[in-house]
Amino acid sequence: MSVQLALSAALSGLRTTQQQAALASHNIANATTAGYVRRDLALSSSSVGGQGAGVKIDAVARRVDELLIRDARHETSRYTGQETRASALADYALVLGQPQDERSVSTQLSKLQQAFSRLHDMPNDDAARNGVVSQATTLAQSLNSAAQAAQTVQADARDRLGIAVEVVNTSLHRIGELNGAIATLDAKGGDTGDLRDERDRLLDTVSEQIGIRTYNRDDGQVVVMTRNGQTLLDRQLAPGDTPLTIVGNDLMANGASLSANPDTDIQSGRIMGYIQTANQDMPRALAQLDELAAGVVQRFQNAEADPTQPGLFTDAGAAYTATAGLASRIAVNAAVRTESWRVQSGVQAAAPLQPGDQTQIAKFSAVFTATGAFSATDMPASATLGDYATAMVSAQQGYRTGAEAEMNARKISADTLQSARINRDGVNIDDEMQKLLLIEQSYGASAQVVQVAGRMIDILLQIRG
Known part of the structure; x- marks a missing residue:
């Protein structure tokens, strides 16, 4: 993988974690909002010329159980x-x-x-x-x-x-x-x-x-x-x-x-x-x-x-x-x-x-x-x-x-099903806080990749100079 691809992948990771953090915060803010359904980002791998180029956001997913x-x-x-x-x-x-x-x-x-x-x-x-x-x-x-x-x-x-x-x-x-x-x-x-x-x-x-x-x-x-x-x-x-x-x-x-x-x-x-x-x-x-x-x-x-x-x-x-x-x-x-x-x-x-x-x-x-x-x-x-x-x-x-x-x-019966619906589709604050910790770690890792890629580019420029 070239330095450019590494930098591109890291930047896509930063953009993705930024939106994930915003979405998790939005979920937490609406945890007590009646009828609010938890949101997640639908992600997939991005590639350029057959090589991995990071992650891309497909959509904001609102997954519900219609039968429930x-x-x-x-x-x-x-x-x-x-x-x-x-x-x-x-x-x-x-x-x-x-x-x-x-x-x-x-x-x-x-x-x-x-x-x-x-x-x-x-x-x-x-x-x-x-x-x-x-x-x-x-x-x-x-x-x-x-x-x-x-x-x-x-x-x-x-x-x-x-x-x-x-x-x-x-x-x-x-x-x-x-x-x-x-x-x-x-x-x-x-x-x-x-x-x-x-x-x-x-x-x-x-x-x-x-x-x-x-x-x-x-x-x-x-x-x-x-x-x-x-x-x-x-x-x-x-x-x-x-x-x-x-x-x-x-x-x-x-x-x-x-x-x-x-x-x-x-x-x-x-x-x-x-x-x-x-x-x-x-x-x-x-x-x-x-x-x-x-x-x-x-x-x-x-x-x-x-x-x-x-x-x-x-x-x-x-x-x-x-x-x-x-x-x-x-x-x-x-x-x-x-x-x-x-x-x-x-x-x-x-x-x-x-x-x-x-x-x-x-x-x-x-x-x-x-x-x-x-x-x-x-x-x-x-x-x-x-x-x-x-x-x-x-x-x-x-x-x-x-x-x-x-x-x-x-x-x-109604209370049981409503509780099941809330547990499945609603917001669990503990889960969202754990996601934020993982997002923070992912953001830090992507930031480090950017820093390393930047130093590598600086070294290459020095060699060429």
């Missing part, structure tokens, strides 16, 4: 979907209570039964009569509160669904812009690492909101689809384009409905959780409450002399007309609030019964032991009011605990 990223996003998306649903169910269950809780509907119904039992023993006692009226009012209010809680959770889920859809659409617009920039820069041989980092962060954001699939084109652009194959992004979006839209209570992806079967059409993400809460969980909860309210209103109405007229409980002051929405409308008959003797003699009675007469009280008490039909989802088809109320409260708590158990399992 895909799995991490999918598990995170499944976790966020379950977390959203579990949170909504917990909010509702907090108001509904456990079967044994003081505030639960089942407890309030049991207390009303006990109040009638006391009245049966003391039919002439004003305190016992007022106790029945007070407990009946508390039961109606408990059903009202539970229905209001379910409606609030449902409305909140719909509001949050709108926000999540906006987040997805905004992110997809930016991803489309990055796709174009990456394709252009790739064609020029430029470094697209920072653009790809930003795009991956946005894809992570989208996957938290809705389950997605992605694939990369040869020009570096990424195509985004829902889990069931509905395309969300395959080109740069025009201003005003909305891949996801909400029409009424329906979520649409480019005109195709995703709300009917979110488990199969969406599969994961917060959007699935919001849709399940708004379209499945809370409507089911309201239907169960309405069935209980209908049972209470109808059975006490049937215990009266005229079962077509309002009884102890009413549908907003009127006789029973419809089950839908009844839990929100159920109220104690205004007549018993002003004339408590009616809980002993009958709400429709024209005059009080004889003191000590327990006939009507016995009819009211029989309401709690009679078995009737129910048609709500996941509820017994035939049960007493108390058994139905206990089953309803237990079922709602079961939905909550089931969702929380699923959420916790998904979180473990």
Whole structure:
């Protein structure tokens, strides 16, 4: 090797180590930057006329494991979907209570039964009569509160669904812009690492909101689809384009409905959780409450002399007309609030019964032991009011605990994959510091070669002189 080639090789080594040091420093500086992927220089040997002439830099390499990223996003998306649903169910269950809780509907119904039992023993006692009226009012209010809680959770889920859809659409617009920039820069041989980092962060954001699939084109652009194959992004979006839209209570992806079967059409993400809460969980909860309210209103109405007229409980002051929405409308008959003797003699009675007469009280008490039909989802088809109320409260708590158990399992899986992703693609400061030490040694060696080559050239010039 000639002195000139030796000097050229050493200088290429100096240039390379200089860029390696800068890149390692850049990695260290971004060690805590969310979504940053470690960079390395892709190097190869340089030769001139078949002889080694040092090293050359081919590119700044950003190496990621696409399969690991895909799995991490999918598990995170499944976790966020379950977390959203579990949170909504917990909010509702907090108001509904456990079967044994003081505030639960089942407890309030049991207390009303006990109040009638006391009245049966003391039919002439004003305190016992007022106790029945007070407990009946508390039961109606408990059903009202539970229905209001379910409606609030449902409305909140719909509001949050709108926000999540906006987040997805905004992110997809930016991803489309990055796709174009990456394709252009790739064609020029430029470094697209920072653009790809930003795009991956946005894809992570989208996957938290809705389950997605992605694939990369040869020009570096990424195509985004829902889990069931509905395309969300395959080109740069025009201003005003909305891949996801909400029409009424329906979520649409480019005109195709995703709300009917979110488990199969969406599969994961917060959007699935919001849709399940708004379209499945809370409507089911309201239907169960309405069935209980209908049972209470109808059975006490049937215990009266005229079962077509309002009884102890009413549908907003009127006789029973419809089950839908009844839990929100159920109220104690205004007549018993002003004339408590009616809980002993009958709400429709024209005059009080004889003191000590327990006939009507016995009819009211029989309401709690009679078995009737129910048609709500996941509820017994035939049960007493108390058994139905206990089953309803237990079922709602079961939905909550089931969702929380699923959420916790998904979180473990998601955290494991995210840690694996960070460990593989992220920055390990200890490794980068060791690289800097090696770079320093390499730089020193190349510098020494330059010095030796320089002295050799000086000697040759002296000889020629």
